[in-house]
Amino acid sequence: MDRFESRINLINIAPSLPNRRGKRPITMGRPIHVQCGDHGDGKALRDLMDEVIAWPDIEAGPLPIGSADLISFQVGENVATGEPSVFITEREFGRVLFDTPTIYLTLPLVCAHWAIVRGWAEPHLSSGFGLVPPGVMVVYTPRDEYEAAVCRSLFWVSYNFSLREKKETLRNGALEAGAMLQHGGSY
Numbered sequence: 001m002d003r004f005e006s007r008i009n010l011i012n013i014a015p016s017l018p019n020r021r022g023k024r025p026i027t028m029g030r031p032i033h034v035q036c037g038d039h040g041d042g043k044a045l046r047d048l049m050d051e052v053i054a055w056p057d058i059e060a061g062p063l064p065i066g067s068a069d070l071i072s073f074q075v076g077e078n079v080a081t082g083e084p085s086v087f088i089t090e091r092e093f094g095r096v097l098f099d100t101p102t103i104y105l106t107l108p109l110v111c112a113h114w115a116i117v118r119g120w121a122e123p124h125l126s127s128g129f130g131l132v133p134p135g136v137m138v139v140y141t142p143r144d145e146y147e148a149a150v151c152r153s154l155f156w157v158s159y160n161f162s163l164r165e166k167k168e169t170l171r172n173g174a175l176e177a178g179a180m181l182q183h184g185g186s187y
Contacts, residue, residue, distance in 0.1 A: 017150065020119035025140050027102075029125040033138055039101040040143035048148045049096055052155050057163075059091075069099040073155075075162045085133040086161050093162040094155060103139040103151065105158040112137050115154060 025038035039045075049071060053060045057076040073094035074080075080091045086106055087093055095104040104124060107115060112135050115121035121137040142148035 015114055017114050017118040017120060017153075020140065020147070020150075024119055024122070027122065027138060033125045034097065034100045034102045035138065035141060036100070038143065039141045040147070042098070042101060044142040044145060044148040045096070045098075045101055045103075048142065048151055048155070051152065052094075052159075055159060058159070069097060071096045071098075073159075075159070079163050079165075081162060081164045086135070088132055088136055091162070093158045101141045103141055105137055105139050105154055106133060106161065107135045107137055107154065107158055108161050109135055111154070111157050111161075115139065120150060120154065 022038070026036045028034055028036050049060075052058065052073060053071075057079045059074045059076060060071055062070050062072065072092050073096075074091040075093060077091060080087075086108075088095060088104060088106055093106050096102070105121075107121075112121065112123070115137060116123070119140075121139045123134070124132055124136040124138055126132045127134045127136050139151060139154055142151045
């Protein structure tokens with residue numbers, strides 16, 4: 001286990017991911033890697049984004065070259081780790097497209113492995129060309145509240161992975177996210 005994974009105690013979350021129901025959504029890799037269907041109604045995704053935006057030290061907004069249909073999630077400069085391999089770009093740990101609903105998250109490799117094995121994600125095609133770090137995943141958008149809870153836990157892992165220092169409250173939140181997954185998405 002690398003130093004980043006031990007820092008946020010991923011052992012409790014990654015293997016506890018449940019299997020995603022149904023077949024994997026179809027994605028398209030060119031010109032941009034996007035999810036092509038099986039999105040749900042969009043309300044669960046928008047509600048999840050509203051929640052993530054409210055987390056401490058998150059700066060969210062469109063990228064300079066983006067539009068209103070894209071949200072970039074970055075951690076504040078004063079709390080971001082100096083390790084560039086945990087970010088999509090600079091301090092960006094996540095990105096969401098709304099026009100063609102697609103979630104991109106940078107995950108520690110052990111968590112990325114479990115997200116792939118359990119049917120929640122696939123590696124971003126650009127990682128195969130070295131354009132983004134290997135932990136950048138296309139995470140399938142939630143179709144309902146249960147799947148939104150799983151996606152929330154993956155956002156939580158990605159967010160914590162991007163932080164410079166482990167905070168006890170963040171570690172406890174990650175443990176709570178793992179417990180929530182084991183109890184069907186709610187307490």
